[in-house]
Amino acid sequence: MDSLVEQIERGTLWQFPGGVHPPEQKSLSNQLPIARLPLPDKIVLPLKQHIGANGQLLVNKGDKILKGQPLTKPSANWSLPVHAPTSGKILDITSAPSSHPSALPELSIIIAPDGNDMWCDLTPVDDITQLTHKQLVDILHSAGIAGMGGAGFPTYIKADSHQPIEYLIVNGVECEPYITADDLLMQEHATEIVQGIEIMQQLLKPQRVLVGIEDNKPQAIAAMARACEHNSAILVRTIPTKYPSGGEKQLIRVLTSKEVPSSGIPADIGVLVQNVGTLFAVSEAVNKGKPLIERVVTVTGNTIDKPQNVWALIGSEIKHLLDSQGFTPVAEQRVIMGGPMMGFTLPTVRIPVIKTTNCILAPDNRELVEPGDEKACIRCSACADACPQTLLPQQLQWFAKSKDFEKLEEYNLFDCIECGACSYVCPSEIPLVQYYRVAKAEIREQKLDQIKAERAKERFEARKDRLEQEQQERQNRHKRGASRVTKPEKEKAKVADALERVKQKQGDKSAVQAAIARAKAKKAADGSLEPDNSEVAKERAKRKEQARSYKEQKQSTEGTPANTDDKKDAVAQAIARAKAKKAAKLAEESTPNIEPEQAQPSSENDDPRKAAVAAAIARAKAKKAAKAEENTSSIEPEQAQSSSENDDPRKAAVAAAIARAKAKKAAKAEENTSSIEPEQAQSSSENDDPRKAAVAAAIARAKAKKAAKLAEESTPNIEPEQAQSSSENDDPRKAAVAAAIARAKAKKAAKQVEENTSNVEPEQAQSSSENDDPRKAAVAAAIARAKAKKAAKQAEQNAQATNTNDDLAQPMSELKQIDNALAEQSDSEQLTPEQKRQAAIKAAVAKAKAKKQAKEQEGNDPS
Structure with a gap:
């Protein structure tokens, strides 16, 4: 059996589960080349256009700026700078509606273009082989390049991957209906895209580079094949048209048969995916020194007189793009940012274009019918069959409605790529993706609140410990101050201690004497002291001697009566x-x-x-x-x-x-x-x-x-x-x-x-x-x-x-x-x-x- 590399080189493809086949509607916008729009009257530049933290401001209100000038600098991890799309003057730095379904206000820089479109000084690189890995990563970081395929993940993070990358996959599928931005970009700028691929090859050193393009884009496939002829490590692969084959996990499955684990990333299995628009921005940043200040956007729909792909400056309002292409609104007009499957309806056309915007769709009522009222689920399981992530959309919808967040996480809600296939096939017209988006936002907010609460608790405990320690130190200082005595007091204390020891010794002596006296008294009372009879015995002996002498005298007296007197x-x-x-x-x-x-x-x-x-x-x-x-x-x-x-x-x-x-x-x-x-x-x-x-x-x-x-x-x-x-x-x-x-x-x-x-x-x-x-x-x-x-x-x-x-x-x-x-x-x-x-x-x-x-x-x- 052939190895995986041999199968990939032979052109073997695999299938992913689920998926749908909606009408493509790509012919509306891919017939004309990419157009360049005139400068807008106003640019609203949000500070946050990617996944990660905002940058730190470098400019103030009223400052004059040049095209390509950095307006912020990275301040934290996963932070990217933003640059001036054109020269002009900063009118204000204030909150403005964001490019989000909620349109919540975000801190933005309001710029008034001066019409000169004057560039700042650029520093292109002539030979990338002379640059180190860190220098290349820093260039990508300072250029503010983020993933332009949808999520907006910082590119420098992917380029500096610490895990070995076996396959670098270039995503040129562009599977969603109406969108043709990547198709025209590959047709017109295939050489620059390949240069970007080679820069990523130098950074990641993968074994193979796989370029995936759907079979409904023959011109793009031919252009990329011609651009990659000099590099044998780059393989261009044509995949069947099926939605959502352009999804990151689905494309990896189709090209390598590998499956990304739940809650994992492609780098965990040695694979890294980059969009063709992102690779073009990498080439511009390294070879020309240009930061990411513009991108290709598809402006299409039956209400657009001239559907076409255009180069839109980051921060241009949606209204400027629509007006430039001959927008003729109808009754109950809807404007969608993105495609019909994954896009969202804009609350206003005064929302700016950001780094992840790839399409502006303005359909009429017959082209994209407004969904009817939500009906009860009939349990047809069509949503489960269409899900490319093999999830249970019906169960997730029930848990989302009941706000059972634990169950949602247990059923892998965050594995959902929000492709909209389940909503597309639902006969009850249930907006399943909308339920999932709301539930994800609530879970993220809840986790953020938990993190804040834990940090507040840690700060409170740290403050409490600090106050207790300070109080203990104050008490110890008071004790040490009270324990300090002057030298005369110390001498007096020593004298008092000496006197006390002398008294104690005297007391001990008197106690010993008293004990001796009591012992003698007890012995005297008990009669235990035996009297000394030695003197009595001597006296008795003397008396006996006297008695014997008396007898002798008496006998002698009786014998001699003359001397009786x-x-x-x-x-x-x-x-x-x-x-x-x-x-x-x-x-x-x-x-x-x-x-x-x-x-x-x-x-x-x-x-x-x-x-x-x-x-x-x-x-x-x-x-x-x-x-x-x-x-x-x-x-x-x-x-x-x-x-x-x-x-x-x-x-x-x-x-x-x-x-x-x-x-x-x-x-x-x-x-x-x-x-x-x-x-x-x-x-x-x-x-x-x-x-x-x-x-x-x-x-x-x-x-x-x-x-x-x-x-x-x-x-x-x-x-x-x-x-x-x-x-x-x-x-x-x-x-x-x-x-x-x-x-x-x-x-x-x-x-x-x-x-x-x-x-x-x-x-x-x-x-x-x-x-x-x-x-x-x-x-x-x-x-x-x-x-x-x-x-x-x-x-x-x-x-x-x-x-x-x-x-x-x-x-x-x-x-x-x-x-x-x-x-x-x-x-x-x-x-x-x-x-x-x-x-x-x-x-x-x-x-x-x-x-x-x-x-x-x-x-x-x-x-």
Whole structure:
């Protein structure tokens, strides 16, 4: 099978679908050569005569112009300039009716010709082979050449195609009835047309150039064939007469069998189409330097006396052309711009000729019958059969009437070439093409409005963003201005920060110290701090050593009776020294226990009330230690005296046992007092609540009173018994046993008093909680402790006097009563809290009576 190029070279032609065969009526205007008209009285030159944007004006009202002078310059893409068709003067630049079915006003330049028809300076090109591609394109652009076959597409855009072009097709078909402008142009200017073809060959470099001419133009075919003999790449092809074979897409199908896709252009399939009139303008622009200022227009119709093709200046009014050819109007005369199939009726003959005007038709009523009223569609499908684009004209008409623009685009409305074949065959005389034109205009306007709306939205959003950004920048500037501070302020801020850091560190240290103090207090309260018993163990060892030395002295005394007096004196002195050491130790133990505990809370808390309480406690403890030393010193002379009076060693042992018992009792009383007072001091230093301070003071007073009563009761009851037992029994072993029994009973009595104290304390604490002043509570506690110490001291003195007067003689029955009392006290440990409370109250009453008797004895004492 032959390739496409071989088929084309052999002259093979193809058919396109649809099409009609209307009466040609070409013989009216092709019998005479092209005529040149006289200059018009006025030229109306629209700025927009093509597809694309208007040019920018270069002239003003009143300016003198020359023929061929550019009046505008390109200002945007697809923009072409317009040139002065003749020399003259610019009368005005205003809006005038456009060459459009709507005749909407367009900005136009009104020129008054001066009759001289004087050209401006032209720059023709002698050898086009010396020009570059860009230079040739610029010449076409500056000449203002647009497609002269119908649409008015800028020629320089086609000439600068970036897609490879395989076939360049020259459209000389001119299929529409009455129109013979291209036919006469090919007959008379075939050489210039071929020159234009060769210029396009240099720009596009196609493989083949195909010149299509209908078979009803034999003279034009012969002229073009003779002009193309020297160029073998140009092939002249005669095609059957059929309307609309002159359409761009239909001609491509006939000559190359290629089909342009929907919404596509011929360049997409490697084909480019140019009209013979456009190629003639290209040749004039390059070879002669003439811009596009005139063109061939067919003036025909039965109302024209001399139908003929004429050279019409761009901007000449239609009236000037009609008058020049002998126009004789009739009733209801119509003037059509274009052919009977694709032309449109002019609303006025004052519309100018533009670059795409190829025919002015002025028929009479018999020649071109006025269409009747529109009737209902009978669905004969004749329109669909005649459509060369294989569309559905009936469906498109329905969608156009209902303004369903989406459906119109879906059914490829813009593929319609507006050939009018459907309207021509419609039996219902429906103006289908008019519906399509209106719908296309509305869709274009709608899309333009959408584009404007989108651009307005973009501008609005851009403005909004800009305003927000400016506002944000202003806020940031205000913030930066507020954040700026002077140098002195910065220095002050640095000093303040340093002071704050120092305070924070001090606060951290105080917090650490407070935490340590609280931990110590908790351990002291819980009893988790174990007492150091090393000193007690040393003292115990010393006492054992003294006991052994005493036994050895006693044995030696019994063996040598001659030295009994000296030995007794030595024993008495040793006992006195031992008691003095014990008293000193008791004072040392009580004083150190007070000072650290009181010093610590006083250093931690700066409250003057707590400091006063701590000071009072310290003074009271110091007084107690001094009194204990006095008591010890008062006991030692008595014992020394008694030991000196009694030469019997047994009596000396009894006296020593009594002295040891008294010393232990005094030490235990001091320990109870010392253990109470630090706890109160610490609790009062930690708690700032005045009620808690009052409760602590009451508890301290209660413990002090109980300790005093214990000392008063236990001392007179135990000592006589021990004295008696020691005086009755001469055996030293028995004396030692009696002393141990006495110590055990004293410990049991102290324990019972502590239990009673724990039961009584809450009541007294509750009664004392009514006093809110911590200072008064502290003073009251100190006074109570002082009174208790004084009472204890007085009781000891009375006991010593009683023991001395009775000469250590007590009946055995009293010893039994004491044993029974101790047994009852030991049994009371198993009583209920209420019973213990009642027992404590009875004990307190008994102690009060004993105090009263002691006072009476003091009053009766003659000393």
